[in-house]
Amino acid sequence: MRFEPPDDRDMLREKIIGLGETSLHKSYYPELQSRLEELERFRALLDQTHDAIFLIRTETGKLADANASAGMYLGYSKEELLAMPFASLFSPQQKARLSEFIPESGDRPSDSRQTCITSLLSREGTEIPMEITVRSVTFGGEQYIVAIARDITDRIRTESELKIKESALESSTNGILIADLTGTVMYANPGFASMFGYEQKEAITGRNLEAFFADPTLGEKITGHLLDNRTIVDEMIGLRENGSPFHIQVSGSVVQNNARQPLCIMLIVMDITERILAEQMRRETYAQIEKNIEQFAVLGDHIRNPLQVIVGYAEMIDDPLVAKILDESCRIDGIVTELDRGWVESANVRQFLRKHGDGA
Amino acid sequence: MTPRNPLDLRKFVAPEFICGSGALQLAGRYAHNFGMKQVLLVTDPGVRAAGWAGAVGESLTEAGVSFTVFDSVSVNPRSRQVMSGMEVYRSEECNGIVAVGGGSAMDCAKGIGIASSNMRDILTFEGVDRVPVPAPPLICIPTTAGSSADVSQFAIITDEERKRKIAIISKTLVPDISLLDPEPLTTMSRELTLDTGMDALCHAIEAYVSNASSPMTDMHALEAIRLIHDALPAVILEPEDLNLRFSTLLASLHAGLAFSNASLGAVHAMAHSLGGAYDLAHGRCNALLLEHVIPANYEAASEQYDRIGAIIGPVQGERTPPAEGIAAFRRSLGITGTLASVGVGEDAIQTLARRAYADPCMVTNPRRLTCEDIERIYAYAL
Incomplete structure (x- = not known):
């Protein structure tokens, strides 16, 4: 038993008489005030939330309470809201949808939480897209429904933008690959799958970059280069699923978050096999032309030299055909000279082609 | 003893109550x-x-x-x-x-x-x-x-x-x-009627002699003592009588208003100690202790005790000390026995006294009792 030292007995006696600091008669008022303050704090929290919160009487379908955000979204004062049936906040098209989640007056709603995407009608008639979560609750023996409505305008816009971006990725003829910072593939678009001969893009997910290059060390090199330099553009030899190599151009970058920390890497891959082959053919063609023209120059010399001998010899003889021989020799020399001139011009043409012909 | 001054601050708290059939x-x-x-x-x-x-x-x-x-x-x-x-x-x-x-x-x-x-x-x-x-x-x-x-x-x-x-x-x-x-009281047994009646008497007496008493509590305490003295013996004989039952209920109400505000004393402090250790009926503990506490407290509240004696006594027409009057009243109701007869041993007295000394009811006892005083009271009650 609690022992009170004699010196405390006088104080204890004062308390028993009822004269102690806290020797108060039973009163619910201080507790009521404390609870009211608690409620006010809670109310302030509810009013600060961005979600619109409605308390609906199940029996009548009318609003019993609503937070400040509800009024702000819909343009009604709280008093106006409390005089309205909840259903009047929905357009006629949405009302049918509403009954799936909030039963008709008097019916007991489900105790489980349910969520629907719908829209609320503001005072101006604007439909605000909302995700509404409803749940049945009981206070003081009365059934209510709590509906928490979240404005999803931004979310819908973001989802739409995301969908466009996703479609762009999916429909790109270039191969697009997203891998984590260790080089493990997280996403490959159909273009990539098709380019590398995979039937399904899902077969690529989870593999390492090294699987897609003829040189298996390239995957690690690309990852390392990107982490050091953020970007890469290079031509490489890709490796199809069946093991056949082909020419690719890889443009890569590091995807960063807002704090500029690397999240993943993205590679855009182009099949450049046709271009590489065309370049090769062109190089071979130029080489052949060079060779032919050189041979042609030699051929000119081979013609002029005997022609000089023929002209010299003809000038020494007296014959009625000399004039004819000299004329023909002069004509042949003219032709060769013309060919020489054409060779010079052809050199200019080749130079032009080298400069502009391949677009390089 | 705490000196009494009629101008001392006192508080009186009572609940709303409705009484009657x-x-x-x-x-x-x-x-x-x-x-x-x-x-x-x-x-x-x-x-x-x-x-x-x-x-x-x-x-x-x-x-x-x-x-x-x-x-x-x-x-x-x-x-x-x-x-x-x-x-x-x-x-x-x-x-x-x-x-x-x-x-x-x-x-x-x-x-x-x-x-x-x-x-x-x-x-x-x-x-x-x-x-x-x-x-x-x-x-x-x-x-x-x-x-x-x-x-x-x-x-x-x-x-x-x-x-x-x-x-x-x-x-x-x-x-x-x-x-x-009063109607629910009619199903009480004789023993319960006596034990609870003696509890009410004890509440009234202890409140009246309490060092925290006041004119308001005195008025209720004295009325309670008078009602119990008159009604308790009668209700034992006529347990179905609603008027008598109501008198005991009123007595309890008066005693409650008195002791709730003036608090109690050594009898209750000692009875709490006893009840906790032996799981005895509270009213019976009070009944067996009351007459032994009065002599220990008498000098500190002699006027109050004499006034109580005047209501409870006299025995056979003669003015008797209040403790004797209380003892006689108890015996007249058929409450006999001692602490020993309900199982309390002498060896338990020291522990019982130490616990009683620390009970808050002891604070308003008219005399500040020592542990040894309390041990002696228990010993007399054996």
């Missing part, structure tokens, strides 16, 4: 008025069997108030019983308590109330003014005439582990309303 049937109306929707009806198996809990339940039902019965209450209510009641109170989502029964049921109900509103173990409230949050609304319907728990600021709970009674004293324990109906 049919008061019990107002339980539903008041429960409704207090905003109770789900009531914990605290009672004990005896009172339930006598039909009084059922009658109160009907009244609640008529008023549209739901209720859950909690009757796991014994004589000298245990802390575990209080805590189980609290569990029921919370699990049934109750918002008010109606107690139907004697001091045990009402003290248990008070305990359940403060334990649930403060979410603490009942034993942590021991002492004076240790209840920060008031209990939910409490309606009391006494079925005995003695404990006065329906109007008092006391709740006495047994700490069964340490075999002792703890006193919780707080103005917040005063119930919201007491419905004093």
Whole structure:
């Protein structure tokens, strides 16, 4: 038993008489005030939330309470809201949808939480897209429904933008690959799958970059280069699923978050096999032309030299055909000279082609 | 002795009470008025069997108030019983308590109330003014005439582990309303009538001689002593007489108003110690101790004791010392025996005295008793 030292007995006696600091008669008022303050704090929290919160009487379908955000979204004062049936906040098209989640007056709603995407009608008639979560609750023996409505305008816009971006990725003829910072593939678009001969893009997910290059060390090199330099553009030899190599151009970058920390890497891959082959053919063609023209120059010399001998010899003889021989020799020399001139011009043409012909 | 000055500050706290036939049937109306929707009806198996809990339940039902019965209450209510009641109170989502029964049921109900509103173990409230949050609304319907728990600021709970009674004293324990109906008293046994009657007498005497008494408490205490002296012997002979039962109920009410405000003294401090250790009926403990405490206190409150003696005595027309008058009154009612006859041994006296010395009721005893004084009183009562 609690022992009170004699010196405390006088104080204890004062308390028993009822004269102690806290020797108060039973009163619910201080507790009521404390609870009211608690409620006010809670109310302030509810009013600060961005979600619109409605308390609906199940029996009548009318609003019993609503937070400040509800009024702000819909343009009604709280008093106006409390005089309205909840259903009047929905357009006629949405009302049918509403009954799936909030039963008709008097019916007991489900105790489980349910969520629907719908829209609320503001005072101006604007439909605000909302995700509404409803749940049945009981206070003081009365059934209510709590509906928490979240404005999803931004979310819908973001989802739409995301969908466009996703479609762009999916429909790109270039191969697009997203891998984590260790080089493990997280996403490959159909273009990539098709380019590398995979039937399904899902077969690529989870593999390492090294699987897609003829040189298996390239995957690690690309990852390392990107982490050091953020970007890469290079031509490489890709490796199809069946093991056949082909020419690719890889443009890569590091995807960063807002704090500029690397999240993943993205590679855009182009099949450049046709271009590489065309370049090769062109190089071979130029080489052949060079060779032919050189041979042609030699051929000119081979013609002029005997022609000089023929002209010299003809000038020494007296014959009625000399004039004819000299004329023909002069004509042949003219032709060769013309060919020489054409060779010079052809050199200019080749130079032009080298400069502009391949677009390089 | 604490000197008395009529100008000393005093406080008087009393609950609303309704007394008379049919008061019990107002339980539903008041429960409704207090905003109770789900009531914990605290009672004990005896009172339930006598039909009084059922009658109160009907009244609640008529008023549209739901209720859950909690009757796991014994004589000298245990802390575990209080805590189980609290569990029921919370699990049934109750918002008010109606107690139907004697001091045990009402003290248990008070305990359940403060334990649930403060979410603490009942034993942590021991002492004076240790209840920060008031209990939910409490309606009391006494079925005995003695404990006065329906109007008092006391709740006495047994700490069964340490075999002792703890006193919780707080103005917040005063119930919201007491419905004093004489009819439930008619099913009390003779023994219970005597024990509770002697408890009420003891409340009145200790309040009257208390060093915290006041003119207001004196008035109620003296009226209680007069009523008990007249009505208790008579009601033993005519237990069905509603007028006599009502007199004992009024006596208990007066005694309760007196001791709730003036507090008690050595008799109750010693009876709490005894009851905790031996699980004895509280009223019987008081009855066996009262006449032995009076001589120890007499010099500190001789005027008051003489006035009591004048009401209780004289024995056979002769003016006798008050202790003898009390002893004679007890014997005339057929309450005989000593502490030894109820199982108390001499070897227990030291421990009993130490616990009684620390009981808050000892603070308002007219004389500041030492442990040795208390040991001597116990020894006389053996």
